Amino acid sequence: MxxxxxxxxxxxxxxxxxxxxxxxxxxxxxxxxxxxxxxxxxxxxxxxxxxxxxxxxxxxxxxxxxxxxxxxxxxxxxxxxxxxxxxxxxxxxxxxxxxxxxxxxxxxxxxxxxxxxxxxxxxxxxxxxxxxxxxxxxxxxxAIPILHTLLESLGGNEVQALYGVLNGTCNYILTRMAEEGLSYKQALDEARALGYAEADPTYDVKGIDAAIKLVILANTVLNQRITLEDIDITGIDLLTEEAIRLAEEQDATIRLIGEIIPGKNLYRLSPRIIPRHHPLVVHGSLNAIILRTDLAGDLVFSGKGAGSxxxxxxxxxxxxxxxxxxxxxx
The missing domain is CATH 3.40.50.720 (NAD(P)-binding Rossmann-like Domain)
Incomplete structure (x- = not known):
């Protein structure tokens, strides 16, 4: 048909x-x-x-x-x-x-x-x-079917928490700063040259794009009625090479993590230090999401978060x- x-x-x-x-x-x-x-x-x-x-x-x-x-x-x-x-x-x-x-x-x-x-x-x-x-x-x-999974495949589950890397531009910048020792400006310029970042990257690097995705997840999946103003937002635009280096010395790295914990009415987006082998440490422009549910337990999704x-x-x-x-x- x-x-x-x-x-x-x-x-x-x-x-x-x-x-x-x-x-x-x-x-x-x-x-x-x-x-x-x-x-x-x-x-x-x-x-x-x-x-x-x-x-x-x-x-x-x-x-x-x-x-x-x-x-x-x-x-x-x-x-x-x-x-x-x-x-x-x-x-x-x-x-x-x-x-x-x-x-x-x-x-x-x-x-x-x-x-x-x-x-x-x-x-x-x-x-x-x-x-x-x-x-x-x-x-x-x-390309990650996260909304379909939450709205249809996990029916009957209570979502207790959601954590995610939801912006490929920021993830690419942080990956390059950690792996190659690039400065924030150098990594951003490289992201622009490859088409991962716009000429004006404000929307991405200040966390607005990822925060909007948190709003969508909260309102559509969890039936909330929040707005962008309800999310505590910190982007990556002020992050230094020194912060990345200090994290690396602890066998850790930094990723921009979005977080929803419905029971606490917590909606937050910020750079977080996490262990280097954590499931949310994806590379390049990939996205990753961890769901914590009462019946299915913890579920991890990763894949390309952008691209034509x-x-x-x-x-x-x-x-x-x-x-x-x-x-x-x-």
Missing amino acids: AIRIALIGTGAVGRGILEAITRKDLGIVLTGVADSRSGMIHSDGISPSDLLSRKRETGLCGDVSITADDVVRTAPYDVLVEVSPTDAATGEPATSYIRTALSRGCHVVTSNKGPVALHYHELKQEADKAGVSFRFEATVAG LETASAVLGDILSIRDRYAGGN
Whole structure:
């Protein structure tokens, strides 16, 4: 059974989705697409490979007279796939796109952290009222299926604590400082050169990105109603080579660790000294998460927390889960 999608956003994640659809016969038909400057709608389907070529050659995915709003409101799709850049302050325009799709009785899959962190409970209520799914696996830990695991596979378990390395940029910087003795600035410059860090890395190195992921985990999995202001945040931007060296002398290292302990209402993100062989000492841009549960005990997850195809993997998993669940109808 084929499922029709409209794709909003053709950045790294959007291109990863298009590449995966091109490579594999997944039964996904693209009927609408938009970037920040153009759009395309075609009920018979749009070739992902042709679209990727057009984007590379012109910088546009379609006609400049067609906007993302046009695609969301009028394209014939079963699932809106919203993968535009995150606005952590307002969640717009992605939140409005999601609400429009839900009001049309369409499912939504997103990698956009803003709408989920800011408006999860309202959007979930709107999706339930419309009888459709609102899924967002790609908002936390990239290719690691942590939300699916917590929301579906660990039903009946009480999550007593969650600890995680949730930002690949910071983890790469800390890894290079420890392994090669680089200064913070040298490691950051290297991360920029490799595409792990943005030109303005503030969002990552001050801990904002990882803290938003803690908000999403707390609100979606633990049914909390917290905001970014409820998290005690310390980033890595003031970390020195001396601190790394002192940790290494103790057969330890430093990682930026997010922590949720529901019973204590504790939500914290900070650089922590941990033993060098601890499960959270992953290298490069990897992410890692430890769950402490009452029935299943401690569970450890690690994998690629970012990347075009890796994040696309999480998005595609959500799309195909919707297709399988709603086979035979919207």
